[in-house]
Amino acid sequence: MTVGLTDPMLAEPHRRYNPLTREWVLVSTGRTKRPWLGRAEATARPTRPTFDPGCYLCPGNVRANGARNPAYEATFVFDNDFAALRASTPEWAFEDGLLRAEAEPGTCRVICFTPRHDLDLGHMTEVEARRVVDVWAEQSEELGRRYRWVQVFENRGELMGASNPHPHGQIWAESSIPREPAREDAAQRDHHARHGRNLLLDYAEQDGDGPRVVSATDDWLVIVPFWATWPFETLVVPRRPTARLADLDDVRRDGLAAVLTALVARYDDLFDIAFPYSMGWHQAPYVPGSTAHWQLHAHFYPPMLGATVRKFMVGYELMSEPQRDISAEEAAERLRGASVAAAAGSTGA
Ligand code: H2U
Ligand code: ZN
Numbered sequence: 001m002t003v004g005l006t007d008p009m010l011a012e013p014h015r016r017y018n019p020l021t022r023e024w025v026l027v028s029t030g031r032t033k034r035p036w037l038g039r040a041e042a043t044a045r046p047t048r049p050t051f052d053p054g055c056y057l058c059p060g061n062v063r064a065n066g067a068r069n070p071a072y073e074a075t076f077v078f079d080n081d082f083a084a085l086r087a088s089t090p091e092w093a094f095e096d097g098l099l100r101a102e103a104e105p106g107t108c109r110v111i112c113f114t115p116r117h118d119l120d121l122g123h124m125t126e127v128e129a130r131r132v133v134d135v136w137a138e139q140s141e142e143l144g145r146r147y148r149w150v151q152v153f154e155n156r157g158e159l160m161g162a163s164n165p166h167p168h169g170q171i172w173a174e175s176s177i178p179r180e181p182a183r184e185d186a187a188q189r190d191h192h193a194r195h196g197r198n199l200l201l202d203y204a205e206q207d208g209d210g211p212r213v214v215s216a217t218d219d220w221l222v223i224v225p226f227w228a229t230w231p232f233e234t235l236v237v238p239r240r241p242t243a244r245l246a247d248l249d250d251v252r253r254d255g256l257a258a259v260l261t262a263l264v265a266r267y268d269d270l271f272d273i274a275f276p277y278s279m280g281w282h283q284a285p286y287v288p289g290s291t292a293h294w295q296l297h298a299h300f301y302p303p304m305l306g307a308t309v310r311k312f313m314v315g316y317e318l319m320s321e322p323q324r325d326i327s328a329e330e331a332a333e334r335l336r337g338a339s340v341a342a343a344a345g346s347t348g349a
Contacts, residue, residue, distance in 0.1 A: 010327065018227035019191070019199060021183045025229045026316075026323040029330070048118040048165060057166035059115045072115055074128075075135045077171075080108035085174055087146075106147060106174030111135055113167040120156070120167045120274070122264030122342050129257035136171075136281065137245040137253075143173035144244075144286035149181060152245070152283075157276030159303065159310065177285050184282055185294070192293035200237050200295035208239070211329045214336055215262060219255045222263055224332040229313075229322040231305045232270065232331050234263065236298040243284035243291035258343075263300070265343035266335050271307035278302075 015024045056063045059071045065081040085106025093102040113132045114124065121129060140150045154169035155162040162168075177185065191199035204221050207213075214222040214234055225235045236259065238252060248256065267275035278301045284294035305311045305325060317323055 010329075015321075016227045016328075018225075018229075019203070020187055020227075021180065022187050023183075024321055025227055026321060027327060028323060028325060029327045050116050050118050052117045052166070055117055055164060055166050057110070057112050057164055057168055058117050069112075072112070074131050075114065076112040077109055077135060077139060080110050080170065083108035085172060091175075102176075104174055104176060106172060107143060108173075109139065109143075109171045111139070111169045111171060113169065117166050120264065121154075121260055122268050124167075124261055124343075126254065126257045126261060129261050130254055132169075133245070133248070133253045133256050133260075136169075137248065139171050140244060140281075140283065141246045143171065147173035147175060148285050148287050149174050149177045150283070150286065151178075151181075151280060153278060153280030155278050157274060159276040160278050162276075177287075181282055181285060185285060188293040188295065198241055198293065198295050200235075200297055201239070201241060204237055204239055212332045214266070214332055215259065217255055217259065219252045220259045222259060224328045224335065226328055228328045228331065229324060230301045230303060231311050231324060231326055232267065232275075232300075232302050232335060234300045234335070236260070236263070236300070238296055241292070242296045243294045244296055245281060245283055247296070261343035262340040265340045266338040267300075267302060268342060269338040269340075270334060271304065273304075273307050275302055275304060 010027075011029060013026065013028045015026050017024055051058050053061065055061060057069070059069055059073075059076070062068050063078075063081055067078075067081070069076060069078075085104060085108050087105060087107050089103050089105040091103050091105065094100065111132070113119070113121065114128055119128070121132070124132075136152045140152060143150045150171060150173045152169065152171050188199045191197070191202070195202070203225075204223075207223060207226060208216060208221050212224045212226060214224060216222070219239055221237050221239055223235050223237070224233060228234075236256075238248070242248060242252075264275070267277065279298055281296070281298050283296045284291035303310050303312075311325070313322060
């Protein structure tokens with residue numbers, strides 16, 4: 001028998017299940033009464049020049065390894081000069097009792113989203129953001145011909161380890177399927193085998209018009225997932241079966257560009273800071289066989305609880321399981337209430 005979730009139930013500490021990773025998260029909403037909550041005094045966002053002669057990502061500038069960037073006019077992709085994975089790594093595997101290792105050939109690239117040093121996804125026009133979507137898709141397909149896993153991601157802000165404010169992201173491609181996508185692959189595969197349907201499409205259908213929705217169009221859903229771990233975590237998911245970025249047609253790519261700029265604008269408006277986050281795409285691994293079980297999606301993991309208060313995944317979270325302090329429903333409500341003006345303004349809408 002299913003018992004309906006009631007507010008009094010949710011007001012008490014409880015655990016929520018993440019069907020994508022098959023892990024639990026502890027939700028302790030009573031802690032929202034702590035004094036740091038509420039909009040902080042507006043902290044002026046630093047304004048950057050459109051071009052910075054000292055920036056290693058701006059057009060025409062020299063990078064740390066001495067290479068010079070071209071005078072690019074839209075997006076620019078280059079091999080990471082300090083790559084964590086190398087295509088030249090020879091394959092090997094080692095096993096001796098409990099000691100196990102294997103070589104990991106791969107490739108790391110950097111994607112400059114725009115020549116403009118001062119822009120970011122939240123302040124781009126939809127045309128500019130659409131170019132980023134196209135580059136993500138093209139790069140994924142190209143690398144997917146050589147590697148099983150292609151990870152597109154962006155670290156935004158110093159707090160998330162971004163080394164430079166110039167709008168950029170990264171792509172790492174590798175031979176193995178790493179932990180997170182391996183878990184998601186297994187969960188989606190099992191769900192599909194059991195129900196003949198796609199896990200995230202089922203989720204979108206069940207939860208796509210409820211209190212956790214941030215924004216929704218015919219093609220896209222932005223939602224604080226029921227099982228969100230990070231305070232203002234969101235999931236961006238297409239509403240129709242889609243395995244990879246490259247499967248998106250023109251209309252859905254344009255739609256995605258609009259959805260992404262609006263989402264980042266909302267994040268920035270929430271506490272009036274350039275909201276730090278790590279975002280990344282999970283798309284079907286490039287392996288032979290059916291991709292019917294896989295649904296393309298992006299995760300946004302921002303660490304902030306307030307303008308100056310960061311959620312640390314430390315003691316209990318590291319040792320036991322993740323814990324969150326505000327409910328997914330409250331986070332969604334606040335994101336819905338945040339303004340998309342920065343994004344809308346840039347298109348003149
Ligand atoms: P992050 O800001 O997300 O760290 O990405 C920037 C990447 O750019 C980083 O991985 C690379 C760093 O290795 N990089 C270069 O490839 N060349 C440079 O001249 C500086 C930084
Ligand atoms: Zn720059």
